[in-house]
Amino acid sequence: MTIPQPPICDYTNSDYQSSFWNCGKREYEDRVEAIALSRLLPTYGKILLEIGAGAGRNSTRYHGYERIFLLDYSVTQIKQAQQNIGNQDRFYYIVADAYRMPFLPGLFDAATMIRTLHHMVDVPLVLQQIRKVLKPGAIFILEYANKQNLKAILRFVFGQQKWNPFRKESVEFAQLNFNFHPSQIRDWLMENGFVTERQLTVSHFRLPILKRLLPVDLLVTLDAMVQYTGNYWQLSPSVFLRAKVVGNSIVCSSEQFFACPNCCSPNLNNVSDGLKCNNCQHLWLYKNGVYYFRDV
Numbered sequence: 001m002t003i004p005q006p007p008i009c010d011y012t013n014s015d016y017q018s019s020f021w022n023c024g025k026r027e028y029e030d031r032v033e034a035i036a037l038s039r040l041l042p043t044y045g046k047i048l049l050e051i052g053a054g055a056g057r058n059s060t061r062y063h064g065y066e067r068i069f070l071l072d073y074s075v076t077q078i079k080q081a082q083q084n085i086g087n088q089d090r091f092y093y094i095v096a097d098a099y100r101m102p103f104l105p106g107l108f109d110a111a112t113m114i115r116t117l118h119h120m121v122d123v124p125l126v127l128q129q130i131r132k133v134l135k136p137g138a139i140f141i142l143e144y145a146n147k148q149n150l151k152a153i154l155r156f157v158f159g160q161q162k163w164n165p166f167r168k169e170s171v172e173f174a175q176l177n178f179n180f181h182p183s184q185i186r187d188w189l190m191e192n193g194f195v196t197e198r199q200l201t202v203s204h205f206r207l208p209i210l211k212r213l214l215p216v217d218l219l220v221t222l223d224a225m226v227q228y229t230g231n232y233w234q235l236s237p238s239v240f241l242r243a244k245v246v247g248n249s250i251v252c253s254s255e256q257f258f259a260c261p262n263c264c265s266p267n268l269n270n271v272s273d274g275l276k277c278n279n280c281q282h283l284w285l286y287k288n289g290v291y292y293f294r295d296v
């Protein structure tokens with residue numbers, strides 16, 4: 001079966017971590033996201049996959065996991081993550097395309113995807129790929145950008161915005177930047193083998209004027225309180241949810257992790273400069289602690 005290849009938002013050579021996160025103006029967002037993540041993710045686990053890990057902003061928050069696989073499409077983002085975290089044994093750095101997961105089926109007992117889905121054209125396809133590499137009963141923590149947020153609703157009501165925040169279809173507000181409707185996300189999850197267990201609404205106070213006028217500690221405390229309303233309504237710009245895998249999966253039992261992203265073969269041979277697929281003969285490079293499962 002040939003896997004389709006949707007267009008990809010590539011962060012190669014982006015200074016996203018330093019210009020967006022480290023400049024001091026996103027402390028509020030970073031802290032409330034950390035709270036939501038800690039409320040949803042099981043404390044302990046064997047092996048976790050982070051999809052769209054970027055420069056590793058969240059990666060050191062998975063304290064209770066024995067092995068953590070960081071996946072990003074961008075070579076420079078993964079190298080930044082490696083630099084930030086260091087070569088600890090429990091971290092694996094993977095350059096790959098989330099539409100072509102380079103892992104054995106049923107490998108992971110948890111996965112996270114934070115601030116990544118909003119760049120995905122084909123959400124069902126990426127959910128299928130994630131579902132495939134998760135064990136039965138595994139947990140998936142997903143963050144998505146919510147089109148039905150209060151600001152969008154007000155802009156729509158007062159004629160400042162054409163698209164309707166209550167309609168289910170996604171809106172591409174800039175090239176390869178999508179906002180999604182919560183019920184569409186839940187439907188896609190259900191159609192692809194997940195059940196949504198819990199939702200938290202996040203970043204309610206993401207307004208420059210509030211961030212200027214009020215202390216960040218207060219905004220974080222208030223957001224942490226109202227996150228719990230997320231199970232009942234979702235009107236914040238960001239939503240975190242915990243979904244659980246339903247049904248059976250093929251579960252791998254070996255100590256091997258990878259499968260060929262081209263042909264899905266699990267028969268990869270260790271060679272001097274990487275892993276070579278026995279089936280399609282493709283060589284996947286391993287260099288300076290980074291696995292390259294796409295040609296760069």
Ligand SMILES: [Zn+2]
Pocket residue numbers: 260261262263264265277278279280281282
């Ligand atoms: Zn192959």
